[in-house]
Amino acid sequence: MSEAYPVIAIDGPSGSGKGTVARRVAHSLGFHWLDSGALYRLVGLAGAQAGLAPGAPQHAQVAATMAIRFGVGAKGQEQVFLADREVSEQIRTEEVGNLASQVASDPQVRAALTERQRAFVQSPGLVADGRDMGTVLFPGAQLKIFLTASAEARALRRYNQLKDKGLDVNLVGLSQEIAERDERDATRAVAPLVAAADAISIDSTTLTAEEVITRVLTLARTHLTDR
Ligand code: DC
16 A cells, blocks of 8 residues: 555664664655654653653553654754653663663554654655564555664664764673664564565665665655656
């Protein structure tokens, strides 16, 4: 089933660069952008703020009712608000990433976020990034990309990103956390991280973000006009 407007789905593991690629491809095409990982991070953060234990079943209620908003800052950066308070930086910590990965394995949380994610399909089109965009959320997407990179390259990228933000990080600890999170995301019963059968795989280990963006835009030109 095709969507009302064109959708480009970009899935892949943490640190594969899908967020940067999705944001810039969306900007280039003038499309909307759905950062679905941010929604799971928001559920993890909102749950912790409400005093819930990591992964507690009440997170489904949080996912259904949390008041969230996305915006664009003065420098073009993503802004994320929870109950009108900006939490853009807070949701990027490894602590919140781990809470997100735990709530993401709860089918009720995933179900509660389904409609919220589908509401992002708006004119003139959407670029959606996550783990199950091409397999579960938007199976009719015109273009599906599965973006990978070696575990070492992904850990190093995350390390540099967090360090640039002035956060105190340790590369060995980060590599372990990424491996654990990959394992949990790939083996969970509901919507595990797998490439859709019709996804085009891009390995970004030795590519710059610029090179990946150029490839995706080239693919978009053919796939979106084929409709
Ligand atoms: O992409 P990210 O690191 O911001 O995602 C945070 C967590 O959310 C990640 O561990 C997996 C989960 N997630 C998911 O299960 N499905 C998505 N579509 C996006 C993220």
